Amino acid sequence: MAGIGFELRRMLRKNTLIHLVQAYAYAGVIGSGPWVFSIVGILLVGIFSASVVVPSHLVTQFQTSVTYLVAGSLILTGLVQLAFTRFVSDRLFEKRRELILPNLHGLLLLVLLASGLIGTVALFVVLPGEGLLYRLLMLAGFVIMCGVWVVTILLSGMKRYKIIVALFGLAYLLIVGVSLLLRPWGLEGLLGGFVIGNYVLLAGMWVLIVREFNPRGPLIAFDFAQRSLLYPSLMLIGLLYNLGVWVDKFMFWYFPPTSDAIVGHLRASLIYDLPVFLAYLSIIPGMAVFLVRIETDFVEFYDKFYDAVRSGGSLEYIESMRDEMVYSIQQGLAEIGKIQTLAVLVTMVAGPAALSALGISQLYLPLLHVQTVGAGLQVGLMAILNVFFYLDQRRTVLLLCVQFVVLNVALTGFTLWAGAALYGYGFALATLITLCTGLFMLSRQLGRLEYETFMLQ
Template sequence: MAGIGFELRRLLRKNTLVGLIEAYAYAGVIGSGPWVFSIVGILLVGIFSASVVVPSYLVTQFQTSVTYLVAGSLILTGFVQLAFTRFVSDRLFEKRKDLILPNLHGLLLVVVAVASVLGTLALFLLLPGQALVYRLLMLAGFTVMCGVWILTILLSGMKRYKAITVLFGSAYVIIVAASLLMRPWGLAGLLGGFVLGNLVLLMGMWLLIVREFNPQGRLIAFDFAQRSMLYPSLIAVGFLYNLGIWVDKFMFWYFAPTSEAIIGGLRASLIYDLPVFLSYLSIIPGMAVFLVRIETDFVEFYDKFYDAVRSGGSLEYIESMRDEMVYSTQQGLGEIAKIQTLAVLVTLVAGPSLLNALGISQLYLPLLQVQVVGAGLQVGLMAILNVFFYLDQRRIVLILCVQAVLLNIVLTAFTQYFGAALYGYGFALAMLITLCTGLALLTRQFNRLEYETFMLQ
């Protein structure tokens, strides 16, 4: 463990209220930085451009275009994000650091090539007849964002959360500034600012990784594609997790009663999208608790447990460390539940004022409240999946991701059939049921931990 774990422990060792507040504030910013900067940046561009860009619907077209770029790039790169992170972890364990950068270049080459082909097809299928500049910017934005997510997951695996946050923050400052400067050019100007900022982000992360791994020898390699180094379960999990998060949004975008055509074949759901964007701002406190508990308490006892197993520690000590792992997980999930419950209560009280301040109708309030609950449940599910990854239970993670996707599709379709009063409940219930399943499986896994550690090796 490195990076944020050491920093959080340093702050917590102060054993003061100020140190505790600093630790949780630091973890909140680091953990949810990319989400927050992305959402706030897109909203700011829209707010500042609404009175300048004429006609005003171009702002909506920009925000919809960017949303599709984010969703599409996340789902596509989901196939390789976790698998490549495991490849990097294995090479670091083998002290073969020299293999990482060439394979990163090879993966980027493959991802950019696939993204370019799929993006080009999408231009003809979804955006026929649109301006050439707009279509080229969409293609450029899609390929650049695919590269951004690849480098982001690699830096996350290296525990370089602080660097990710600083880079995302700087990039979205550039995006907002560039978009505002180029907004007289309408949609092309707004989208050009977005692509420019993400290109700067991509280059910044690449330079950071090059500095970390010090290039030597081969420039490009494809060792990660060898059969012995592929993890099909991780490939499936990465894709299914991102699909599970976005599938209900796509269903609302292409469900006629809740959507409208925005540009070309791209549709949006004005009744669904704004509450979703705002609800993800509520995950900041939950992400703070998630990082503090996972990167300090749980990992500390996880390391002690497996160090004792490898070094021949006493059974009593091993069982004690197992109990501490269980307790730290319970504490972390309990604190996430408490803090996200508080976020729901704040939404209930301050939601009307927030919507008024943003010029949004009060009709969105019930859906916003449901989405805040769903986002909080998603944080809890992320915590459980992370624990399963530490325990190397990829099959269980795959089962949970499949369940989340199927439940989200079925329950969202159910709510769409029965009308607006149930909108948003499909995603929230899917997260709740999957979270409960994860808790049951995690309890069973902890009860069997010593047996599986010693008897199944």
């Protein structure tokens, strides 16, 4: 979608340090989204609550509960995120913006109903015997998080980056602040702060979208559900990708030697979760670089290439734009590699001090290093998948996502069997192998891009 790309290009053309920082800050916030910021909120609430006011086991229960809310909502909404993104992109290309808001309302209605139903069943299956208020807050948090992931789809199409940054900042300050104010009420107080903050985020994003897309016509529509506009492959890709990201965590959570029962049937892996959380903080710069490079250099030449194809440009010009596309992809991946390498080096230098400040054993350090590498590789994989989406190679993306899930399950299972020395290597190796496969397939695809483009007309 062109909104963020247009804004990033406008800022970068001014060629000043301030506008360069603004471009990367905007890209970092939109690219990382509430996923990474949720991690920050969880860690801060845990750090500030670790006192006599809130016993440590209640803080652990809060962090575990929120982690399951994030994981479950991402996997569930993965079924619709990519498919609806494609629907919105097609309507923008057709200049039919008036269809976007009613269909967003229709999708939100279906997602909130589905998440409410699934969450209600989970309360009795996963959290039997827990307090009523806690279970209701878990249900509310799950439904709201599902809504947040759906509404986030449209943020990249908006140019009000200052308001968006301020909204994210306000929401997560609320999560930390309200959780701390309510911590005398224990687990329910901490969880209540998380729910309130995300509700403010969801409501704020909805208001911004309504103002951006100017509601006209019907309030609600379900055009996206028409068979001709559905993309089952994108639905499956969204589900598999999110499952691939989380499946190793679930395996560690429910493998008895590496986990503990926390609340109800929810389990956590204390030796695995904290390094994973800290490692994902390192992807914010990589996500910013990924978004800036993809939405500026690559998209600019991508547009010129396909405009030339549609308007009858010369073969020499078409090949030149193809070469520029390839070069921009290479440059983008190289910059992501540099940034994430720097993140690994910073982790190696600052890791011991960071773990000590958080009261975490130095035994976690090797796993933190491995997870930081794995998180960096995941940013590279996301960049490759995004390029394939632009080229409309859905079958290729689906094959890569299947490979990612299968490898993560198989290699994580092997590391669990082999012992603690290999923990974390399953996810990192699965991501690395899938990334290498994607690079090979992308190189091959770009080499015959003109042929396939013309043969598909």
